[in-house]
Amino acid sequence: MKRHLVSAADLSRDDALLILDTAEELAQLSGRAVKKLPTLRGRTVVNLFFEDSTRTKTSFEVAEKRLSADVINFAAKGSSVSKGESLKDTALTLQAMGADAVVIRHHASGAPARLAQSDWLHGSVINAGDGTHEHPTQALLDAFTMRRHLNPGLGNDLSGRRITIVGDVLHSRVARSNVLLLKTLGAQVTFVAPPTLLPIGIDSWPCEVSYDLDATLAKTDALMMLRVQRERMNAAFFPTEREYSRRYGMHGGRLARLPQHAIVMHPGPMVRGMEITAEVADSPRCTAVEQVANGVSIRMAVLYLLLGGATLADTPSTNQSEAAK
């Protein structure tokens, strides 16, 4: 069984479906008056957040508490990290305190991979977003949300479903994890963005690429809007906010041109008026709030499967970072 979740590429199809199915079961908890399970009683989970995060950190914390884990929040700000302590020493400290799992959010791409490959700590490492690299639990909750709408049922994947991801792919860890997981689950992914916001080498990714949002709307089962930070235009990635919105923003007119069954997703935080209008964000076809709820179930499932005795299918890693070692 794998010990860590660093990349969506770590997950085989069976692993991914086991997580989604487990999350479905755990989701039923949230309807109960008492939402707690004793599964992780006595286990210590550290939320190690080097970067500001409200929703992801809260989501993990809720998931950990519902599984009865002892939760330690280790925010880099205000701790010894801000005084220059290295990632290594922080990890050694957490190891000495007996962390069974470390949920890490870090501004540097690859920091969770470093933790997982080092002998600095022995617990599980769960990537809660690293730089512009990956955010695998986000991809899992997105897939969970898509499956509920597009192919509901335990054991089902996303075969043949057409997923369009729009926005700042270059800087998006959500996009990277999604394309890897969605491929594993059989979906067809199309990225839509201005050419400046697509990484060099994207032609080798398992996806289609388009510069034209309007041309892809009709061929979409789920449309995922990525946040676009306003400061990107200062680095000449696009000319103005208005031009970006016109060419790549989601508004009511475009919503009407999506197939009837299609959903609009957003990993949050949304920049209303930039990549999405209020009309779309608040429409019943937008799943942004539902995704947040699903995030708790997915993170419970990941923690449960990594720490709780049940095993993820023990398949060889397809993660290239593992293969390169």
Next chain:
Amino acid sequence: MSTYLIRNAQLLGGPAQDILIDGGVIRQIGAGLTAEAEVEIDATGLIALPGLVDLHTHLREPGREDAETVLTGTQAAAKGGYTAVHAMANTFPVADTAGVVEQVWRLGKESGYCDVQPVGAVTVGLEGKKLAELGAMHESAAGVRVFSDDGKCVDDAVIMRRALEYVKAFDGVVAQHAQEPRLTEGAQMNEGRVSGELGLGGWPAVAEEAIIARDVLLAAHVGSRLHVCHVSTAGSVEIIRWAKAKGWDVTAEVTPHHLLLTDELVRSYDPVYKVNPPLRTAEDVHALRKALADGTIDAVATDHAPHPAEDKDCEWAVAAMGMVGLETALSVVQQAMVDTGLLNWEGVADRMSHRPARIGRLVGHGRPVSVGEPANLVLFDPAYRGTVNPDSFATRSRNTPYRGLDLPGRVHATFLRGVATVLAGELVAPEELA
């Protein structure tokens, strides 16, 4: 000063011969020499190469003695078969005055393991704004002829033009670290397929190539000599090939690691592979090997860049850039160039001794192994097979990308002007360097 009789060494392009070293020079070469010598060395199976010359070494002293000192760096150089190294200027303080280059030069003299030729900064503080006192550094005891802001690019075209022109007065050369700064803001690795997947800031090949293209044109325009540091891309090779075909006075170097390693290694996020310029693709490695073989690239230069453990034992983004290289350079070149049939040992001597000495205008280095020449030479065992173990290094730092890798060849002995600095693969004790 001891006399040495080296028995049965393989000379370049000839049969095995005996070599007698006496008084700092090669006295006799021949079969079955009968001369008396204090030390006799059985060199059966060993190749006698001229002492290697490195155009690009970071010795870190003054300022970062936690990473390397002139003593430990020159010891590493001797173990790697080097008899002369060019010490880069990015120390603390920067080697941008006669005082600092003389200090480094004197430390080299005191070390005794390897000649140290200081490189002077092109601009004050490596800031690219104002020319350093290039003439004063040349006229100092250090006799500086190679000037470089290495680590930073002289990106201002006017400053670069003036530097190229100015050093003509004393046959100097500007060694450019070609890196367009705006195109590499936040850059962490080669920009390509791997950087896109890893979400690491991309360092496009064009950032190097655009500066090289500009500089060869500038050098041609003002009739100056240009040296290009650590060429890393296939496109750079094409530009240099074109400039040489025009007859312009342009030379170039490549590092051992760019001849062997690719950006695929970055997938591990292990900062031991973080280096400037970054590891590139297999196509680039192929082009660099070919260019070194055909002489488009003149020299192998190590860019030996020691860093303390804490600067590499961290996440990729904050790690220091650079690799140590002096003690593995010849083995890597054997693996990448000789064992692949691209270059013979005469070619290795040319690219690692003759031509770098010529570019640096060094006297007494890069000379053939023949009677009457200064006894700067290395005995190398190409049949040796071993695993790289950084704990055995003489350098103070351990940031090698070759840890645990099997590499061919080993330096058996190094002689600096007739004094053995390395014997039987081990450093000679400092008190015996006489």
